[in-house]
Amino acid sequence: MAEFFLNFARFIMKIALASALSGLLVTVSAPAIAAASETQASPFTLSGSARIRYESISDLFRAGANGSDQMLSSRVRIKGEYDAGRVIFGGEFLDARAWLTDSGSVIPAGSVNAAELLQAYVRVPLEGGELQAGRFVMNVGSGRLATEQGFRNTPNNFEGVRGRFTPAENWTLEAFFTAPVRIRPNDRNAIENNTAQIDEAEWGTHFWGVHATRTGLAGNLRAEAYLFGLNEENGADLLTPGFRISSPRAAGTYDFEIEMMAQFGDQPSAGGTLDVRAWSANAALGYSFDAPWRPRLSGQLVYASGDSNPSDGEWNRFNPLFGARRGDYGTTGLSFAHFRENLIAFGPRLDLRDGPTAITLQVQESYLASDTDRWRVANLRDTTGQSGSRIGTLAEARMTYWIRPDRLQLETGAMVLFRGDFAKNAPGAPAGDNPVYGYVMLSAPF
Template sequence: MSRLLVSLCLPVTIAAPALAQQKDGLDLSGTVRLRHESIENQPRAGFDRDDALINLRTTVAATYRDGPWTLGAELWDSRVWGADPGSPVSTNEVNTFELVQAFVGYRAKLGRTQLTLQGGRFTLNIGSRRLVAADDYRNTTNGYTGLRADVAAPDGLSATLVYVLPQQRRPDDAAALRSGRVQWDREGFDQVLLGGTIAKTKAIGPLTLEGSFYHFGERDTQGRPGRDRSLNTYGGRIIRDPAPGRLDVEVEAFHQSGRISSAIAPNATRLPVSASFVHAELGYTVKDAWKTRVSIDFDRASGDGTGGRYSRFDTLFGMRRADLAPAGLYNAIGRANLVSLGPRIETAPSKRIDITATYHAMWLASRTDSFSTTGVRDTSGHSGSFAGHQIDGRVRWWAIPDRVRLEVTGVVLAKGRFLQDAPNAPGGRGTRYLSLNATAAF
C-alpha cells in the first residue's frame, strides 16, 4: 500500500507548482489530498473490526475582487476506495463534484467600522469552531447557503451574524456513496441555522471575551424522517492567547435548550432539551526555538439520562479534530456524553515540521447513554463509566514549502471497562488507527 501511496502522490507533487495562476483581480487556487487510513479493532458498533480506505479530496477555488466587491466559487470532489458493506462510509467521506461555495461579497466602511456582507453558498468558521465550522481533517466539509455579516468596530469589538441553510450532502445512501454518483447537495427551510458570535479583545486586561447564540431548526423531509430538532445554544468564551514565556487560558461553555422528538416516528413524543458543554484549557509556551506549548485540556459534554427530558449535547456543525480525535475511520470521540482530561504538547522543530501529541482519559457523562459517537451503550448502566485511555499523535512536514505537505496521524485507544463490557461493544482490548496523508496546494 505504501508503494501505491507514493505512486499516486508523485504526479501531484510535480504538477502542483506549475498550476498556480494569478491574473489581475482573479485568483485561482486548489488542493489535492490523498489519504490512506487503516484501523484495527474498530471501537464503533456495527462496522468491520479491521478496515482500510483510500480517500482523495480535490478542491479548486476562484476568487475575483474589484474594489469593495468579491465573487467567489469553490468546487470540492471527495471520494473513497476500498469500502465494503461493513465500512463506515457516509457523506463525511464522499461528496463528488460539489460547488460548495458560490458567493458574492461586499465591503463597506461606516465611519471607523468595517462591514462585510456575503450572500450565496459559502463555508463558515466562527469563534472556536466548536459549533460552526468547515471541517478540514474530514474528507468532506460543511457548506451553508444564505447570508453572513461581519462587523469590525473600533477598540477590538467584532461580530459575525448568520442566517443560513446548511447544505445537506447528497447522495446519502450506501450504494450511491460507494459508486461515487454525482448529485447536487440540497438546502431548504427544513434545516435553518441562525445566530452569531460577538467578541471583544482586551475586555478584562489581556482577556478576550466572546458571547454566542445559535438557533438550529430541523423538520422532516419526504422520505427522510428526523428528530425534528429545535435547539437554542448559547454561551461564551474567555481567552488569553498563547505567547512565549507566559500562561494562556481558554474556557468555553454552552447551554442547550429547546425541544426534540424522542424518536424519528411521526407521532413520537416531543421532549424538552437541557444539555451542556464545557471546554477548559490551561497552557504555557516555552521560550525556545521550537515554540513548544504544553497544556492541560478538559472537556465535558452532557449525555442523555432519564426523567422525561433530553440531555445529550448536540455540537451542531462543529469540528472535532483540534480538541478530541480524528474523524475518518476512527470518528469515535465527539462532543456528546463525554468527560475527557489530559495533557497536550505542541512543538515545531523547524518552519517545515510541527508535532502534536495528546493523552486523554475518558469517561461517560451519563452511564445509560451511548458513549460519545461510538454507538456503544448499556441502558442498565452496569458497565460503568470509564471508557479508556486515548493517545493521539500527529507529525506534519512541508516537503515543498507552501506546496506539498506530508502528514502522519496515529491514535491508540486502550479500552476501559465500559468499551469492553457494554452489551454491543466490539471485541478487542485496544484500537489502533493510522492515516498517511499527502496534500499538494497550487
C-alpha cells in the same frame, strides 16, 4: 406568512447562486485584462489544494462491526474570486472520493462528495464590514459549534446570508441565517461507487447565530459571547448561548481558555416533546517554554452532557450543531471516537514546532457523562448503566512536515484506543483488541 418568507428566502438564494456563477464566467477574460497592464493587479484570484490520505485501523470498535478496515481518500478544492468593484463573485469546486472500501467498511460520514459546487456566493464589502449571500463555508468563534471541518474529506457548507462588522475599536460582530447543505450521496451503494449527486440546502432546517468578540482587554484577553439557533422541521428547536475567554500563547508565559455552552428548547421524542436542558464546557491551561522546538505543555477538560433519565420529561443530551471535533479530540477519520455529546474527556498534550516540522503528543482519558446514555460514535448504549461509564484512554502522536514550504506537506500519525469497561462490555460491543489507527497524508496547496 411563514411560508411566504421561506419561499422568498429560497428565491434570494437562487438569485445569489446564479449571480455568483455568472460572475465567475466573467473571470474567463480576466487574464487578458491583467495582461493589458502589467502594473494593474488582476481582479481574478485562483487558489486551491489537493490531498490524498491513506488510513487503516486494526480493530473496529463500533456496534455491528468487526475486523480491520482501511480507506484511501482524495480531495481537490479549487476556489476562484472575481472582484467587480462593489461586488465580489466567488465559487469553489470540490471533488472528494474514497477507495479501498468494501461492504464491511465503516466509511465515515462525509467521506464522498464527487464533483460538487462547495461555494457560490456574492460578497459586498461595506464600510466597517461585509455582507455575503449564497452558498459558503464558515468558521465562527472557536469552531466548536460552527466550522467547515478541515480533516474530514467534505467540509460543512451552508446557503443563506452572513455579515461581519467592526462596529467599534476592538469589537467584531458576526451574524448569519442559513440552511445547511446536505452532502450527497447518502446511500451506501452510491458512496461505495463515488457517485456524483447534486447537494441541496435543507430549507426545512434553519441554522442562525450572532457572535460578538471583544479584544484588547486587560492582560490581552479575548472575550466572546454568542447565541446560535437550530430550528428543524419536525425536529429539534434549540437555542445555544455561550461565552469564551482566552489568552494568547507566547514563549515563557501561561495561556488559558474557558468556553461554556448551554442549550435550551424542544426535542421531539416517541412520547411527545421534551424540554431541552443541556450544556457543554471546555477548559485548557498551557505553558509555552522559551526553548528550542518551542514546546507547549497543556492540559484540557471537555464536558458535554448526556441524557441520564429518558422518562423525566427533559432532554439532557448536548447537540454539537455543526462543530469541529479534531482540535479537542484528536484525529478523526476511521479512528473518530468522540463527539461533543455525553462525554467527559481530559488529559495532557505536548506541542512541538521547529521550522517546517510540527509534532503533537496527546493522551485523553474518556468517560460517558451519563452511563445510561449512548456512546454516539460507536452506537453503543446500556440503558441499565451496568457496563460502567469508562470509554477508555486515547493516546495519539502526529507530525506534519513541509517537504516544500507552502507547496507540499506530509502529515502522518498514529492513535491507540485502550478500551475501558463500557467499550468492552456494552451490549453489541465488538470483541476485538484495542484499536490501533494510522494514517499518512500528502497535501499540496496552490
